Amino acid sequence: MVDNKKRNKHLLQILNSFKKKMHRQLKNIVRIFSIILKDRKGILGVTIIGIILCCAIFSPWIAPCNPYELNIINRFAAPSLKHLLGTDNLGRDILSRIIYGARIAMIVSIGGVSIAVVVGVILGTIAGYNVGRVIDNGILWIVDVIRAFPQIILILVLVAVLGPSTLNMIMVLALTAMPRYTRVARAETLSIKEEEYIFAAKSLGAKNKRIILKHIIPNILPPIIILAGMDMAVMIMIEAGLSFLGLGVRPPTASWGIILRDGYRYIRLSPWMIIWSSIAIAMAMLGYSLFAESLRIALNPKESIEKQAGV
Amino acid sequence: MLRYFVKRIVWLIPALLGVLFLAFFLIYLLPGDPASTMLGPRATPELIKALQARLGLDKPVWVSFGKYAWGIITRGDLGESVWSYQPVSSLLMQALPYTIILAVSSMIIAITIGIILGILASAHEGSVLDLIITGFSLIANSIPNFVAACLLLLFFVVFLKLFPVMGAGEKGNILSQLHHLILPSFSLAISWIGYIAYLLRSTMLEVFGSDYIATAKSFGIPMRYIAYKYTLKNAIKPVVAIIGLGLGNLFGGAVFVEVIFNRPGLGKTIVDAISARDIPVVQGGILLIAILYVLANLVADLSYAYFDPRIQYE
Numbered sequence: 001m002v003d004n005k006k007r008n009k010h011l012l013q014i015l016n017s018f019k020k021k022m023h024r025q026l027k028n029i030v031r032i033f034s035i036i037l038k039d040r041k042g043i044l045g046v047t048i049i050g051i052i053l054c055c056a057i058f059s060p061w062i063a064p065c066n067p068y069e070l071n072i073i074n075r076f077a078a079p080s081l082k083h084l085l086g087t088d089n090l091g092r093d094i095l096s097r098i099i100y101g102a103r104i105a106m107i108v109s110i111g112g113v114s115i116a117v118v119v120g121v122i123l124g125t126i127a128g129y130n131v132g133r134v135i136d137n138g139i140l141w142i143v144d145v146i147r148a149f150p151q152i153i154l155i156l157v158l159v160a161v162l163g164p165s166t167l168n169m170i171m172v173l174a175l176t177a178m179p180r181y182t183r184v185a186r187a188e189t190l191s192i193k194e195e196e197y198i199f200a201a202k203s204l205g206a207k208n209k210r211i212i213l214k215h216i217i218p219n220i221l222p223p224i225i226i227l228a229g230m231d232m233a234v235m236i237m238i239e240a241g242l243s244f245l246g247l248g249v250r251p252p253t254a255s256w257g258i259i260l261r262d263g264y265r266y267i268r269l270s271p272w273m274i275i276w277s278s279i280a281i282a283m284a285m286l287g288y289s290l291f292a293e294s295l296r297i298a299l300n301p302k303e304s305i306e307k308q309a310g311v
Numbered sequence: 312m313l314r315y316f317v318k319r320i321v322w323l324i325p326a327l328l329g330v331l332f333l334a335f336f337l338i339y340l341l342p343g344d345p346a347s348t349m350l351g352p353r354a355t356p357e358l359i360k361a362l363q364a365r366l367g368l369d370k371p372v373w374v375s376f377g378k379y380a381w382g383i384i385t386r387g388d389l390g391e392s393v394w395s396y397q398p399v400s401s402l403l404m405q406a407l408p409y410t411i412i413l414a415v416s417s418m419i420i421a422i423t424i425g426i427i428l429g430i431l432a433s434a435h436e437g438s439v440l441d442l443i444i445t446g447f448s449l450i451a452n453s454i455p456n457f458v459a460a461c462l463l464l465l466f467f468v469v470f471l472k473l474f475p476v477m478g479a480g481e482k483g484n485i486l487s488q489l490h491h492l493i494l495p496s497f498s499l500a501i502s503w504i505g506y507i508a509y510l511l512r513s514t515m516l517e518v519f520g521s522d523y524i525a526t527a528k529s530f531g532i533p534m535r536y537i538a539y540k541y542t543l544k545n546a547i548k549p550v551v552a553i554i555g556l557g558l559g560n561l562f563g564g565a566v567f568v569e570v571i572f573n574r575p576g577l578g579k580t581i582v583d584a585i586s587a588r589d590i591p592v593v594q595g596g597i598l599l600i601a602i603l604y605v606l607a608n609l610v611a612d613l614s615y616a617y618f619d620p621r622i623q624y625e
Contacts, residue, residue, distance in 0.1 A: 041449075144322075145329030148601045150563025153581070157597050160585040161340045237455040241567060244457055245582065264461050264571065267469055274465050278458045286453035 007203075014200040022218060035298040042294030048287025055102035065093035067100045067254045076270035086272040089262050094272060098280050100254035104243075105284060108166065109235035112173035113228050120178040121224060124185025125212050129193055139186075143179040151176045155238060156247060164247045173238060177231055181224060188220035222299045229292030233285040240281050256280045315616060319609060330601045331383065334594045335376050338366065341590070349393060349588040362393065366591070389595035394587060399595035402580060407599070410576040413568065414561035416492055417499035418554060424500070425507025426550065432508065433515035433546075434538060444508060451505030457567035460498035464571065467494060495568045503557055507550055514546040552615040559607030562600055 036042035055062060064084070071091030079086045085094040127139040146154065158172045192198065193216065201211050242248035243257025244264075251258050256277045263273030341348045346362040362368075367375030382388035389399035425448075432444040454462075467473045474494050518524060519542055527537050566578030573579075577596060584592035 141325055141329060144326040145333060148326050148330045148605050149597065150560055150600060150604050152563040152566060153578075153597055153600050156566065157337065157581070157585070157593055158340070160593075161337055161590075163342060233453070241455060241457055244567070245570065247585075260458065260461060264464075267461075267465060271465050271469070274461045278454075278462055281455060281458050282450065282453045285455070286450060289453060290449070 011200045011204050014197055015204070018197045018200075018215070032295070032298045036291070036294045039294045039297070041290045042298075045287050045290030045292075045294060048283055049291055052102050052284055052287065053106065055099045056106040059100045059103055063093075063096035063099045065096045067092060067096040068252055069093075076266070076272075078270075078272065085276045086270070088259065088273050089266045089269075094259065094276050097254040097259055098256065098276055101256040101259060101277075101280065102284075104166070104249055104253060104255040105236050105239055108170055108173065108239040108249075109232045111170040112177060112235045113231050115170065115174035116177035116231065117181055117224060117228055119174065120181025121185045121217060121220070123178070124182040125189045125216050125220070127182065128186035128189025129208065129212055129216065131208065139182065143182050146176060147179045149176075151234075152238060152241065155242065156245070159242060159247050164242075164250065166249050169239065169242060169248055173235055177235070180227055180231070184223050184227060185220055188223060189216055192216055192219055226292055226296045226299060229288060229295050233288035233292070236281065236284045236288070240277075256284075316613060319612065323605060323609070327602070327605065330598065330605075331380055332376075334598045334601075335379050337594055337597075338368075338590045339372070345590070349590060351588075365393075366390075383598070389598065390591040392584075392592050393589045399592050402592060403577065403595055403599050406575055406577050406580045409574060410562060410565050410569070410578065412492065413495055413499065413565055413574070413576060414558055417496035417503070417561060418557055420496055421500040421503035421507055421557070422550070422554065425504045426511060426547070428504070428508035429511025429515060429550075430538070430543065432512040433519065436516060441512075445512065448505035448508040448512075451501050452509060453505075454502055455567075456499050456502065456564045457571060459501045460495070460568050460571040463494050463498050491572075491574070495572045495574055498568050498571075499561055499564055503561075507553070510553070511546060511550055514549055515542055518542045518546045552611060554611070554614075556608065556611040559604040559611070562603055562607070 036046065069092060071087065073091065074083075074087055075089055075091040077083055077087040077091070083093050083095065085098065088094055088097065123139050123143075127136045130136060154176050155169075155172050158175075159168055162168045162172070198211060198215055201215055206214075239248055239255070240257035240260065243255045244261045246261065248257055249255045259273050259277040260281070263270070263275075263277060267274065338345050344359070346359045346366065346368055347354055350358055350362060360369075367378060370378075379390070382390070387400055389403070391398050392402060395402075428444050428448065432441045432448075435441050474490065524537060524541060527541055528534075562577065565576055566582060568574070569576040569579035570582050577600060581593055581596040581600075584590075584596065
């Protein structure tokens, strides 16, 4: 009996040290951001993302005009003081439409990435934790099937079949991005589940669900966060691409892809729609890739995320 | 190596079966009754019945899946187009060469320019040239191919009028075909140029800092020789590994470029079929692209393992 108590005390100590570790992780986040902000690229990335987020959240207050207000007489206007970036094929103010377009880009990319992360991480840890061989192989199989398609093709076809809408686009984006998270989470779980503190939790009688949620997931997050940062750029690109093909958000909603599409249709009449929407899309992608890159350096300098993800 | 190879190929079989499964069930994802959705609101009941019979929608799902899979595995039969009654496989085979030419030529462009830029930047580390190249590659890497295509179209076709607008050129006239190929392949290549240049620059710098380069320097071997003979040879490995990966991704990215330049090809065939609600063509198209993509990824993985023996074949 005495021996048993001693052992339990020892295990509790290990668990306590684990809790301290969690606290340190919180401090780590602050530290990571300070590292990012020391890097020139990191500052640039954070600034661009900040601007886009501001545009998305405060668009009604920032935008100089109503993005849906038509003015057919003043169509294809070049940039002027009244319309800083000119007007489009229906005389709408391009600057306002670009600012409102940030909204769709953010909604779709944040929505898509968060769903993909949640579902992917849960599936990956379950597969890696080895609840059962059948489950592991089943999850791996789903992941392999989705990964057998180039992401853009699968998204295109699924959205086209299900019907173009913002919600469908978010769902399909999440579905096709999920495999990357599942693979990383699975690989990380495989290596982490041999750690002492997992063993301690197990011997104290913790259930699998609790171990996965409380002990494994918090510890596999860093590579997942880096992936999520890179995926934001990919999702912004795909949203614009789908809207460009007429398979994304429906016009007249302002989306960078739709502005580009209008520019392409009236390419001989006005260059401004193409130029400004291109800049918006490229800037957003640049911001997120710079951010993800400095995040990667801040989190683990030597580790190559691509190898793990098998991208 | 051989064991790894065999294992990878065996592992492909269930994945490809899953792909077949997904492609087949695409038609059941259509909202409402698939046949009437495809035909639109003005279809008569007889027409809907006839289409259902043609697509096998009147039979139980498993029977028609078996028939579909059997047709593909034994005869490569992907069914026929709903509207033109042409076999899907011949439609796709007509389009495939255009996409392959586009993907391969843009990969060649990306590799050549990317490698040159990467070497230049790493050889002049810290200089203005390095800053310009790094900046360019970061920005280029953030330009999606449809944006690049629109911008190139705007500047070279509308402003400068240097290139033809649309299509793939006259049949049999190689010069005209090449002329039509330049802009599309550059639009596909541009983000890869940035990616390769950036990647090569960082791996070159990493190798430059290693001990054996220092040893070579201490022997008095000229820098130019060291850079090409020792450094590049080791730094190029990750670039080689992404070629297969890149080719696979270019098959996907080609969709936009083909639509924008109105070029025949797999992607355009699929997008046209989507807007015509010609589901058998869509099914066949994504099957073919998935198979090409899987093969390209396999080659990429194998070449990675071949070029870098340190990788453990799990």
